Amino acid sequence: MSQELDLPPALRPEVEAARRHVSLSPEIEARVMAAVRRRAAPPQQRAWRWLTAPSLPPWSLLAAAAAALLAFVIFRPASVGSPGVASPRATAVGPESVYVRFILVAPNAREVALAGTFNGWDPATAPLSRADTAGTWTVTVALPVGQHQYAFIVDGRRWVPDPAAPAVDDGFGRKNSVVSVSAAQGRIL
Amino acid sequence: MEPTPEPSDGTVVRAVLTGDVEQYAVLVRRYKDRYARYASRMLGSVDAAEDAVQDALIRAYERLPQCRDPEKFAGWFFLILRNRCFAERRRDRRSNGLDQVGEMAASEGSHASLERKEQARSLEQALLQLTPEQREVFVLKHVEELSYDEIAARVGTGVAALKMRMHRAYDRLRELLGEPQ
Amino acid sequence: MNRRVAWVMLAMALGPELAAQGDVTARLAGRVPPPIAAAVSALADSARARGLPVAPLVDKALEGVVKGVPADRILPAVRTVLDQLDAASAALRGAGVTPAGDDAIEAGGFALAAGLTPGDIGAIARSADRSHPTAVALQVAGALAAMGVPRAQTVGLVRGAIQSGRPVGDLVSLPGQVQAAMARGAPPAAAAAGLERAATAHQAPRPHGQGKGEGNPHKP
Numbered sequence A: 001m002s003q004e005l006d007l008p009p010a011l012r013p014e015v016e017a018a019r020r021h022v023s024l025s026p027e028i029e030a031r032v033m034a035a036v037r038r039r040a041a042p043p044q045q046r047a048w049r050w051l052t053a054p055s056l057p058p059w060s061l062l063a064a065a066a067a068a069l070l071a072f073v074i075f076r077p078a079s080v081g082s083p084g085v086a087s088p089r090a091t092a093v094g095p096e097s098v099y100v101r102f103i104l105v106a107p108n109a110r111e112v113a114l115a116g117t118f119n120g121w122d123p124a125t126a127p128l129s130r131a132d133t134a135g136t137w138t139v140t141v142a143l144p145v146g147q148h149q150y151a152f153i154v155d156g157r158r159w160v161p162d163p164a165a166p167a168v169d170d171g172f173g174r175k176n177s178v179v180s181v182s183a184a185q186g187r188i189l
Numbered sequence B: 001m002e003p004t005p006e007p008s009d010g011t012v013v014r015a016v017l018t019g020d021v022e023q024y025a026v027l028v029r030r031y032k033d034r035y036a037r038y039a040s041r042m043l044g045s046v047d048a049a050e051d052a053v054q055d056a057l058i059r060a061y062e063r064l065p066q067c068r069d070p071e072k073f074a075g076w077f078f079l080i081l082r083n084r085c086f087a088e089r090r091r092d093r094r095s096n097g098l099d100q101v102g103e104m105a106a107s108e109g110s111h112a113s114l115e116r117k118e119q120a121r122s123l124e125q126a127l128l129q130l131t132p133e134q135r136e137v138f139v140l141k142h143v144e145e146l147s148y149d150e151i152a153a154r155v156g157t158g159v160a161a162l163k164m165r166m167h168r169a170y171d172r173l174r175e176l177l178g179e180p181q
Numbered sequence C: 001m002n003r004r005v006a007w008v009m010l011a012m013a014l015g016p017e018l019a020a021q022g023d024v025t026a027r028l029a030g031r032v033p034p035p036i037a038a039a040v041s042a043l044a045d046s047a048r049a050r051g052l053p054v055a056p057l058v059d060k061a062l063e064g065v066v067k068g069v070p071a072d073r074i075l076p077a078v079r080t081v082l083d084q085l086d087a088a089s090a091a092l093r094g095a096g097v098t099p100a101g102d103d104a105i106e107a108g109g110f111a112l113a114a115g116l117t118p119g120d121i122g123a124i125a126r127s128a129d130r131s132h133p134t135a136v137a138l139q140v141a142g143a144l145a146a147m148g149v150p151r152a153q154t155v156g157l158v159r160g161a162i163q164s165g166r167p168v169g170d171l172v173s174l175p176g177q178v179q180a181a182m183a184r185g186a187p188p189a190a191a192a193a194g195l196e197r198a199a200t201a202h203q204a205p206r207p208h209g210q211g212k213g214e215g216n217p218h219k220p
Helices: A007-020 A027-040 B009-017 B023-029 B036-043 B046-062 B070-087 B097-111 B114-127 B133-145 B148-154 B159-177 C001-016 C016-029 C034-047 C055-066 C072-093 C101-112 C118-126 C134-147 C149-163 C168-172 C174-183 C188-203
Strands: A066-072 A096-106 A112-116 A135-142 A146-154 A158-159 A166-167 A175-182
Touching: A007 B114, A007 B159, A027 B023, A027 B046, A096 A175, A112 C016, A135 A146, A135 A175, A146 C101, A146 C134, A166 C101, A166 C134, A175 C101, A175 C134, B009 B023, B009 B070, B009 C101, B023 B046, B023 B070, B036 B046, B036 B070, B036 B133, B046 B070, B070 B133, B070 B148, B114 B133, B114 B159, B114 C174, B133 B148, B148 B159, B148 C001, C016 C034, C016 C055, C034 C055, C034 C072, C055 C072, C055 C101, C072 C101, C072 C118, C101 C118, C118 C134, C118 C149, C134 C149, C134 C168, C134 C174, C149 C168, C149 C174, C149 C188, C168 C174, C174 C188
Parallel strands: none
Antiparallel strands: A066 A096, A096 A135, A112 A146, A146 A158, A146 A175, A166 A175
């Protein structure tokens, strides 16, 4: 039994021609990155400096899920926000951003995302990633100074408020968590 | 002087996931053209391939947390692009002179001598007449020059099934391109 | 992406407030069903006409859609936000804060959502000063109320922190301190009461014989 199927000889020249390299428009990179930035949290800078330690005391972990909210003043860019029409609610001019690290301990989760007023409630822009094997998920997001509401989404469908943060009614029968960032003091509310 | 080694795909993916979104441009540059030929042969035109690759790169960013093995970003991205190619409805081909040339080749058989460009184009048109699965095995084997084992590993189908598809693809292509049986 | 461009173009063709309307429309485009987007845009126009911030309305609409809330419950929630902003703005005006910035109005709206009354907002706004801005004071108050601190204690803590003349960092740290006490097992009211006592003792003259150093023996 023949193991290999040979290409019919008449097709060979055509196939040769079809093998020529295809190069796509270099504009693809710009278009993809523009779309990526719209989906990402407000802008991040590369040069980070960790200036202050977290100001909240450590929490004891709850059985199923617990979260800690830590704020670090990392970097003070001259301006924040991307120009043009963007879905995340970033101010184009104004105060600094504060980098805030969100943490959720959810060992049984397959995926965790963060959605809030700072990213237009778009879970796709701030997925958490596993920080260890114990079920800790984290993401660091640049938040404009001010007050924001948010929640975690576990496995794409379960909305989980941050147990360690103040909670407020979301108007839909659930609770949102609240974070306030103040650059002046580098602390959080 | 040694050039600075490029970071691995896994390193870049992890950097993006921890917030360094701009690093994703490294992956875009690396993979923009990697599967461009595959996409353009699967979809029948470079324009369609550009749309597909662009969409796939954006979707890959959205799903990056689900990339189980960041070092294997290439294969994972290929599957996203592949799904996108299979989902694409066949576009209406614009009729132009080259189409007619292609059809002439079909009716005159292999005696018509065509420019390389037209040759590729007539094959491209013919490929679009195959089922996506037949087209894919043909493209991966003869354009991308993978072995059957490599194709099987990529698309998750057994080698025997792939060979059967290839048989059918050959038959259909001979028919379309007018080779005497 | 094309749909978004189409929406922006349509918005620009329709009315004079190009940029503002376009921004609302663009934020909603592609993410919110058109009937809801249209209704929210109308509410946004109304908000803008009253000098109220518009972004919280758009946020609430986006939130509702992402959370899978049925359309007929999204608009009432957006209207509630508008009402809260309106009430906060009125309370601030009554307290002499004119013009009230968007930040202060939003913070006031949040404080109302957390359970404070317009009277509470007025009281806090009246005690705000240059080093303790209204918006920050209301954010702190809202956070405290959201954590369960009763209204009277919330207002007392916030006004106390401002009127003591201590730096604004002390005001900002109040919710964190209450959370810390709650983590040690105190219910919100007790946690807040402890802070109030500490604040009062700090202001009182030190009795003789007190140990040296900065530590306040009354602090939890």
